Amino acid sequence: MDELRKTYQKIIDSTGGGRYCPAHNDKNPSFSVSLSKDGQKILLHCFAGCDFYSITDRENSIPIFIKAIVQEIKECRIDASDWIIDTIFIGGGTPSLLSENMIESLLSQLHKKYDLSNIREITIEANPGEAPKDRLKSFYEMGINRVSIGAQSFQPNLLQFLTRIHNRDQIFETYDNARDAGFDNINCDLIYSIPGQTWSNWSDDLDTISAMSPEHISAYTLTAEKGTELFSMVLNNKLKMPKKEQEGKWFLKTHEILSRNGYQAYEVSNFSKPGYECNHNLHYWNIEPYLAFGPSAHGFDGQYRWNNSRSLDQYISCILAGKSAISMREKISAIEYINEKVGFGLRMKKGFKIKDIPRKYQKLIINNIENAQEKYPDCINTKSNSVTFTQKGMLYADELIPSILL
Numbered sequence: 001m002d003e004l005r006k007t008y009q010k011i012i013d014s015t016g017g018g019r020y021c022p023a024h025n026d027k028n029p030s031f032s033v034s035l036s037k038d039g040q041k042i043l044l045h046c047f048a049g050c051d052f053y054s055i056t057d058r059e060n061s062i063p064i065f066i067k068a069i070v071q072e073i074k075e076c077r078i079d080a081s082d083w084i085i086d087t088i089f090i091g092g093g094t095p096s097l098l099s100e101n102m103i104e105s106l107l108s109q110l111h112k113k114y115d116l117s118n119i120r121e122i123t124i125e126a127n128p129g130e131a132p133k134d135r136l137k138s139f140y141e142m143g144i145n146r147v148s149i150g151a152q153s154f155q156p157n158l159l160q161f162l163t164r165i166h167n168r169d170q171i172f173e174t175y176d177n178a179r180d181a182g183f184d185n186i187n188c189d190l191i192y193s194i195p196g197q198t199w200s201n202w203s204d205d206l207d208t209i210s211a212m213s214p215e216h217i218s219a220y221t222l223t224a225e226k227g228t229e230l231f232s233m234v235l236n237n238k239l240k241m242p243k244k245e246q247e248g249k250w251f252l253k254t255h256e257i258l259s260r261n262g263y264q265a266y267e268v269s270n271f272s273k274p275g276y277e278c279n280h281n282l283h284y285w286n287i288e289p290y291l292a293f294g295p296s297a298h299g300f301d302g303q304y305r306w307n308n309s310r311s312l313d314q315y316i317s318c319i320l321a322g323k324s325a326i327s328m329r330e331k332i333s334a335i336e337y338i339n340e341k342v343g344f345g346l347r348m349k350k351g352f353k354i355k356d357i358p359r360k361y362q363k364l365i366i367n368n369i370e371n372a373q374e375k376y377p378d379c380i381n382t383k384s385n386s387v388t389f390t391q392k393g394m395l396y397a398d399e400l401i402p403s404i405l406l
Helices: 002-015 058-075 100-113 133-141 156-161 168-181 199-212 229-235 244-260 279-285 312-320 334-347 359-375 391-395 397-404
Strands: 031-035 042-046 087-090 121-126 146-152 186-192 216-221 264-267 270-272 298-300 304-308 326-331 380-383 386-389
Touching: 058 100, 058 312, 087 100, 087 279, 100 133, 121 279, 133 168, 146 168, 168 186, 186 199, 199 244, 216 244, 244 264, 244 391, 279 334, 334 359, 334 386, 334 397, 359 380, 359 397, 386 391, 391 397
Parallel strands: 087 121, 121 146, 146 186, 186 216
Antiparallel strands: 031 042, 216 270, 264 270, 298 304, 304 326, 380 386
16 A cells, blocks of 8 residues: 555646646646455546545555545635625545545534535536435534535546546436435536537436436536646547547537436536526635635635645645645635636636726726627627627537637
């Protein structure tokens, strides 16, 4: 295990600064490193939509890891006394593998430290095959009311390509376990535009997930981000990504199929039944402050962004020595804040309002919108002081948004 842990650290050190998850475009590092079930292999995983950290030497590292997070929460000096804290997200690879006592210790310290009387959503991530029914039931009984399952695909060959260790049956099993445990708010992650994936594969996945009827579905496209192994394989002609034209058609068909099955697209890659949007993610996308604890955790207090050390050893040693584990802290400029407000706003169905932009920047934004409308006709709506993308605009969001920013 010691050798595996050393290898794990080398992977983190070599990829942490420049490796990005190929499943989405938010440029947040999101590699997970874990052990295979036999404990003999180190596995790299990526999840769409989350920046997280995993531990390989589970038996020896997890207790002290949990102790460090509890202490970090206890000693946090950020003044959140006037915040309305209404969501908690327990992510980081596979937190459902943690014991009930460990999760309870984290929640207990949060309750001691903060006013959680307004909590309405507590999410925990779970990998298929790694969330037993009795454990999920315990999580539900301690107040966790939403579970996010990293299904990714129902196709064996595509799961293998994505280096997932679960199978199709384990997705159903974990989903049923969550239902039996009492969860009435479940998200399932899916990925499409994967090399070798056919429309038959993807339409089968959409039909299957729709029949399961989770309250929320995240459907991300796989992209070859610079600096990843996938990018290198594509660059060296060892692998071909689906063409943009095909990706566009699938994007529109995905929205059509999920809409027909009762899911509304409230963000480019996120779909929910009415009233089941992910409130935690909405806080991120609305550029609202949030606290973050644990190695590699990213936080925002309204003015400053920060992230903790990605090194497990460094994180634990800092926290247990009574020091901060923050490795980067930067103040967000007015223009950066506006650009994030506009950029994330346009990825959501509701868009953003011109009146929410400081007056001295409104003309610049309006001018950029007008230029974008000329270049991308039928993509942008500007009604009632709101700026939103049409469905066609959502398709070209990655090209459109930079042209509108300051």
